[in-house]
């Protein structure tokens with residue numbers, strides 16, 4: 387157990403997974419990253435999460451200072467192969483996976499914190515008619531390549547976290 391509390395349920399029941407620190411890692415912008423760090427599972431709610439210790443905070447600072455969204459594919463979201471063998475953008479595969487499991491009888495709301503250029507929001511909005519979507523990104527340059535979203539620094543989320551926010555009601 388660690389001194390940290392679960393970011394989902396706030397219970398102090400995080401158990402680190404010792405094998406994780408030996409695994410080579412890849413950053414979310416698909417760059418190799420050395421082994422190390424900690425990964426924990428909450429014994430109450432089952433959420434998997436990184437532990438926000440000093441080492442992890444230093445690492446994410448270094449990663450995001452040099453972040454290059456989708457740099458392997460020239461700025462376009464990379465494709466993956468879906469279960470039926472189709473090459474589709476990663477966020478479309480995620481949207482398909484999630485929406486198949488949702489109760490779609492009534493509209494809902496979705497927030498994407500760290501939405502980058504909004505690719506995931508765009509794919510979810512195509513799959514979830516009538517829903518509203520909001521994305522927040524720490525920085526403004528990503529929105530320049532995201533024409534379908536309105537950058538709205540005065541949105542509620544933007545005010546709460548002091549960042550730019552993008553929102554759409556439909557595409």
Ligand SMILES: [Zn+2]
Nearest residue numbers: 392395428431
């Ligand atoms: Zn939990």
